[in-house]
Amino acid sequence: MNEAVAVDVAAVSKRFGDIKALDGVSLRVRRGEIYGLLGPNGAGKTTLIRSIVGLIAPDSGTVTVLGRKLPNLDVLRGVGYMTQQAALYPGLSVEENVEFFAAINGVHGGVKEALEFVDLYSRRGSVVSTLSGGMRQRCSLACALVHRPQLLLLDEPTVGVDPQLRVQFWERFRRMAADGTTIVVSSHVMDEAERCQRLGLIQFGRLLAEGSPAEVRDQAGTQSLEEAFLRLAGEKES
């Protein structure tokens, strides 16, 4: 297995009833990079991320994470997953939530560091149900990274997050990537895509294009990613 590859998705297909959520998707995420999954709502981004954390078994194709083929429970120790909505226990405090996710991932400590990383240490005693949406999102991020995963999967982490916080989030992602964490982040916001090292454009469960933002623009022959996306999506359909 190639040491430089963190995630290897090979020809993965998944149907839900009549809907093809994923249709022969193949992509590779290199270790230590920020990989953006870009596409409109319902394109299959969430399904792809869920199949990388083993929540969905593909109908065909294979997923290899950190050198091990799924399904594999042990590999999940090295994976952090942040769901679309901040999935937290509303009756627990910020610190209790983070402690809980540390414990089920089998680590002790790291709670303080995680809370400081998302600037919530001073609010650690607050009950989650009393927090603002942005703070919940930050708490959710802390829960996903408290066990220092090698691979972090973020499903639209900045939806409903104000621009200031969004900038902070990306700043943090970059710091983590610099420390060697591989990050896969889904988004339908184009200016976020520019911040990724490499991109996968997804529509109707298919990978339209892959490469650095510049490569994707060149491939489509357009000035912006937005135009590139529209052009590539149009070509596929026709």
Next chain:
Amino acid sequence: MSGRRIAAIARRLLEGFRRDRRTLALLFVAPLVILGLLGYMLRNSSTPAVGIVNQDSGPLGSVVVTALQGSSKIEAVTVAAADGDAKLKDGSIVAYIVFPPDFSQRAQSGVIAPDVHVEGSQPNAAAEAVQALQQALVSLQSARPGGGVKVQPVITYLYGGPSLDTLDYFGAAAIGLIVFFLVFVVTIVSFLNERSQGTLERLMASPLRRGEIVLGYMIGFTVVALVQSVEVLVFCLAILKVHNSGNVLLIFGIEALMALTAVNLGIFLSMFARTEFQAVQFIPLVIVPQMLLSGILFPVAGEPPALQYLSDVLPLTYAVDALRAVMIKGADLSWMSLQIDIAVVAGFVIAFVVAGAATLRRRIA
């Protein structure tokens, strides 16, 4: 399996309860209110008023009236014959008994014939009145000149005794029912929350095994349920003074098994609900048949045969039987029937644990 991860889930549940006052009240205050009401209702129920009209020209009528006035089953009030029907209609009496002018005379010749007028819409109250009358008529035996036959059966009780009352009978079963019901409701809703707030998805994307999640939940809720069981038991025995001739630890053990059944049934059924409203719909489905068919109100042996088959597959049937056996009959573990009851309830627990763990992965997607 990691004990630490299981403990983390159990601890998380308990931490959640700490701040959830409403659920705490449901678990720890509601049982006392329900049992307290039941106890007060059954122990201090007022006796139905029964009108008495004594027109007897002889001595025997007043002998029976005196006996009726001393009865604990009814409250005898003297009424005029003409008012009887009106009082039945306005509800101030449930029945009235007329001793006709020739009552003594006919009694001498062996015909004892009081007229009983019953309101009729409340079978229980009327039955009490008739029963009281029958007991009062026994007093005629001694009053009747010439003696006659003495009726004096000697009653020997195998279990319980003459002081065993309705509360003793229902109380034993109510302990099981209340623990089962409340623990079931709280479990099904909590587990459903885990899914709807997205945290279950997070748990499934962690190294946790399905068995660890189910076990963690089971332990957390069992701790809560055991505290509740102790509370209910102490309340029943010390305050309501429900009759108990068995071992208290054994009762507690049966309650604990009951709680385990409820927890695991709750986890299992929550897999089939998508919203809290759907979860609430399971409550009558699970609770009502068990209330009617598990022998709490009506003995299983008295049911139509077809329903008995249904009763035989309800966990509460066995738990209620076991609780009554211990508390009323003083059964201990050497009793074959108790061994069977306990084994069956334990079997239900295991079946629900396996079913819960098996459906967990499937229903997450």
